[in-house]
Amino acid sequence: MGVRIGVLDLQGDVSEHLLAFREALALAGRDRGSSVVPIRSADEIAGCDGLAIPGGESTTIARMVDRKGMRDPILEFSGGIFATCAGLILLSAAVEDDRRFLPLGILDATVCRNAFGRQRESFEQDLPLEGETEPFHAVFIRAPVITRAGTGVRILARLPQGIVAVAQGSHMGLAFHPELSRDRRLHLRFLKGLQG
Amino acid sequence: MKLEELRFGTELLKRGFASMQKGGVIMDVVNADQARVAEEAGAVAVMALERVPADIRKAGGVARMADPARITEIMGAVSIPVMAKVRIGHFVEAQVLESLAVDMIDESEVLTPADEQFHIDKTKFTVPFVCGARDLGEALRRIHEGAAMIRTKGEAGTGNVVEAVRHMRAIMGEIRALQGKTRQEMADRARALEAPVELVIECAERGRLPVVNFSAGGIATPSDAAMMMQLGADGVFVGSGIFLSSNPSRMARAIVEAVHHYDDPKAIVDASRDLGEAMKGLDIHLLSKEEVLQTRGR
Numbered sequence: 001m002g003v004r005i006g007v008l009d010l011q012g013d014v015s016e017h018l019l020a021f022r023e024a025l026a027l028a029g030r031d032r033g034s035s036v037v038p039i040r041s042a043d044e045i046a047g048c049d050g051l052a053i054p055g056g057e058s059t060t061i062a063r064m065v066d067r068k069g070m071r072d073p074i075l076e077f078s079g080g081i082f083a084t085c086a087g088l089i090l091l092s093a094a095v096e097d098d099r100r101f102l103p104l105g106i107l108d109a110t111v112c113r114n115a116f117g118r119q120r121e122s123f124e125q126d127l128p129l130e131g132e133t134e135p136f137h138a139v140f141i142r143a144p145v146i147t148r149a150g151t152g153v154r155i156l157a158r159l160p161q162g163i164v165a166v167a168q169g170s171h172m173g174l175a176f177h178p179e180l181s182r183d184r185r186l187h188l189r190f191l192k193g194l195q196g
Numbered sequence: 197m198k199l200e201e202l203r204f205g206t207e208l209l210k211r212g213f214a215s216m217q218k219g220g221v222i223m224d225v226v227n228a229d230q231a232r233v234a235e236e237a238g239a240v241a242v243m244a245l246e247r248v249p250a251d252i253r254k255a256g257g258v259a260r261m262a263d264p265a266r267i268t269e270i271m272g273a274v275s276i277p278v279m280a281k282v283r284i285g286h287f288v289e290a291q292v293l294e295s296l297a298v299d300m301i302d303e304s305e306v307l308t309p310a311d312e313q314f315h316i317d318k319t320k321f322t323v324p325f326v327c328g329a330r331d332l333g334e335a336l337r338r339i340h341e342g343a344a345m346i347r348t349k350g351e352a353g354t355g356n357v358v359e360a361v362r363h364m365r366a367i368m369g370e371i372r373a374l375q376g377k378t379r380q381e382m383a384d385r386a387r388a389l390e391a392p393v394e395l396v397i398e399c400a401e402r403g404r405l406p407v408v409n410f411s412a413g414g415i416a417t418p419s420d421a422a423m424m425m426q427l428g429a430d431g432v433f434v435g436s437g438i439f440l441s442s443n444p445s446r447m448a449r450a451i452v453e454a455v456h457h458y459d460d461p462k463a464i465v466d467a468s469r470d471l472g473e474a475m476k477g478l479d480i481h482l483l484s485k486e487e488v489l490q491t492r493g494r
Contacts, residue, residue, distance in 0.1 A: 010456065011219040011240060013212075056216050057240040057276055064238070064456065086216070100235075100275065113275060119213050119299040120322050124203045141212050142277070142299070180212045 002033025003194055006048035009038035010064035012056020012086060013179060020179040021052065024187035045073040050080045050170075050194050053087030055141065055177050058113065061086055062101035074104060080170030081106065082190045088173040089113060089144050096147060107166070107173050108150030115145040115161055115175075127176075129165065129185075130156045136183055138164070138176035145175055170194055205322030210344035213277075213300065213324050214408040217241060217345070217431055221421070221452050222410065224248050224435040227266070228273035234438070237448035241277040241299070243433065244270040249306045249353030250436035250475065253487065259307040261289040264296055271298070279326070284493045285311025287320075294323045300345070303327045303338075305492035306352045306435075315493060318342030328412070330363045330490055332370035332399070336391035339407055346405055348429070349490040350413020353436050355477030357420040359490060360413050364427045367405065374400035404428075413490070416441070416474045418454030418467040425458030442472035 003025075007017045018036050025031040039045060051074070053061070065071055074081075083091040093105045096112040103111075116123070119142055126135035136157070145162030149155060156165035156172075164175040165186075170193040178186045203209075220240030225231045231242050246262040247255060261282050271278045277299035282289035284303055289310075293301050303316055305328050315338065318325040324344035329335035335346045348367060350360030370389075374382060374396065382400060386393040398406045411424035412433035421432045434451055441447040450467040457463030480488075 009219075013215040013218060015218075016215060056218070057220065059235060059276060060220060060238050060240050060452075067453075098275065118297045119209075119277065119324065120204070120294065120297050122204070122209045122213065124206055124209060125201075139208060139212055141209060141216060177212060180208060180215070 002035070003030065003049040003191065004034065004047060005036045005050045005052065006039040006044060007036065007052040007054060008061070008070075008087075009040050010056075010068070011060050012054040013177070014038055014054050016177075016179040017052045017054045017084075020184065020187055024184040024191060027184055028188055028191055030191065042068055042070045042073045045070065045077055048077075048079055050082060050190065051077060053081060053083040053090055054179070055085035055087065058086035058089040059100050062090055062103070065090070071104065075106070080172070080190060080194050082172050082187070083107075084174045084177050084179060085141065085143055088146075088175055091171070091173050092146075093150075107168055107171060108153055109146045109163075109166060109173065110148040111144045112147050112162065113144050114142050116140060116143055118142065125159075127157050127159070127164070130154070132185065136178075136185065137181050138178070139180045140164075140176045143175045146173070167193070207344070210324035211407055214326070214345035217277075217410070218408055219456065220431045221448075221455050222279065222431070222433045223438055223448060224433070225270060225439070228269050230439055230444070231270045231273045231278075233445050234448055235274045235276050237445060238452040239276060239448065240431070241279055242270065242274060243302060243435075244278055244280045244298075248436040248439060249489075250355070250440055251353075252306060253353045259283075261286070261292065261307070264292065267293070267296055267298065271296070281307055282316070283307040284309040285314050285316060287316045290316050290321060290325075294321055298323060301325050302347075303343075305349060305489050309492050315341050326410070328490070328493070329367065331366045333389035333391045334494060335367055335405055335409070336389065336395045336399070339395060339405070340392050343407065345408045345410065347410040347412040347433055350411065350415070351480055351483075352413045352489050353478075354414050354480060354483075355416040355437060355440075355475040356480055357414045357416070357423065358480060360411050360415060360420075360424060361427065363413075363490075364411055364424060364429060367409070368428045371399050371404060375403065415451075416477060418450045418464055418471075421451045422454045422458040422464050425455055431455065436475055440475040446471055447474070
């Protein structure tokens with residue numbers, strides 16, 4: 001059956017997310033009848049099965065979400081949310097040492113922004129991933145980490161600095177950018193989770 | 197399971213950082229208060245400077261990298277990325293900024309060039325670079341030197357968008373003209389552009405530059421910003437346009453709105469209402485040859 005994936009198009013690497021989901025749907029043999037679309041207004045959210053919140057500047061995206069009246073439609077959204085980097089910060093329940101914006105509180109987790117430092121400290125690294133024999137090549141850009149994960153949150157990957165990939169129901173929260181590398185395994189897992 | 201080692205400063209990390217800026221506004225600021233105003237308005241990053249370009253014009257003399265103390269002060273005030281400018285070719289100023297852990301370095305014609313022959317070899321740095329360009333050849337030469345992001349030059353500090361438009365149209369038009377050409381024709385074009393043929397082919401295939409391309413140099417109103425987005429910019433730099441307007445906080449917010457809703461005239465109307473005075477601006481034709489900044493570096 002086809003699925004509709006919306007990518008929140010407020011700011012950040014939106015086109016990379018659109019492309020990655022189109023590739024993943026083709027790999028899963030589910031591209032027929034499916035669509036991947038940029039979401040620019042609040043009333044387009046409910047019609048999706050999955051919603052991606054891309055990487056970008058979390059403070060900027062958070063302000064846009066509120067200015068465009070998207071907070072309630074996202075909170076009421078019944079599908080799965082795929083959130084990377086800035087998206088993960090938005091999805092979390094709390095942000096350490098930062099009162100600049102109110103996160104959505106969908107993911108029962110606390111995050112720490114820029115946990116590895118500034119851009120100079122951004123890195124690429126192979127990451128052991130729960131349930132996989134091959135590592136995942138992960139791209140961390142001014143990335144956050146998860147410092148606390150609630151009991152309903154499954155930990156998919158961690159580094160010495162903290163947790164970097166989690167799942168909660170059909171939601172997925174990632175501190176790194178799978179849309180920037182070629183590996184589509186996490187996208188495929190997310191799509192699989194939407195069926196059930 | 198064999199794990200690959202940690203890697204820093206790769207091309208993917210540099211270009212990836214630039215991708216995270218897309219759809220955003222990067223604002224020039226000269227102190228911590230301005231940086232906070234920019235962040236509050238929704239800027240994706242700030243450019244830390246000693247003076248905004250219009251004031252650099254007025255001050256005259258040699259314009260150099262900002263005082264590290266000023267840059268550090270700005271880095272401490274906001275959580276969004278902080279960029280800073282170095283003179284064209286001044287690789288030691290760039291080493292200083294990298295050591296300060298600035299998030300991106302702008303090798304900029306707004307400052308007085310330090311080398312008339314060579315730009316900085318940007319592949320030697322962990323921190324990504326953004327460079328100015330007026331046409332496709334210049335953009336591809338900078339990318340070949342390691343720039344992770346391009347900004348069309350425009351004419352900084354004028355509040356006059358005409359040069360920004362000229363440069364964006366030039367780059368987009370030259371890329372459109374490549375499409376449908378044979379490999380042989382593209383190799384010929386690459387020679388004329390004085391650019392590597394692989395990059396020329398990549399532009400033709402993707403229908404755009406291989407890296408993020410922002411617009412800069414003369415954007416002073418929400419409509420200016422939206423026009424540059426409609427012409428194909430991935431985002432905009434606003435220099436003097438915000439903090440030389442009569443109400444910087446409102447102007448900053450309005451330009452952020454206009455960049456997001458660049459294809460929605462009604463939203464641009466709302467963003468433009470009661471903004472106060474935009475910066476005064478300069479007629480490009482009244483500038484003497486020495487006052488033109490865009491011809492620095494090629």
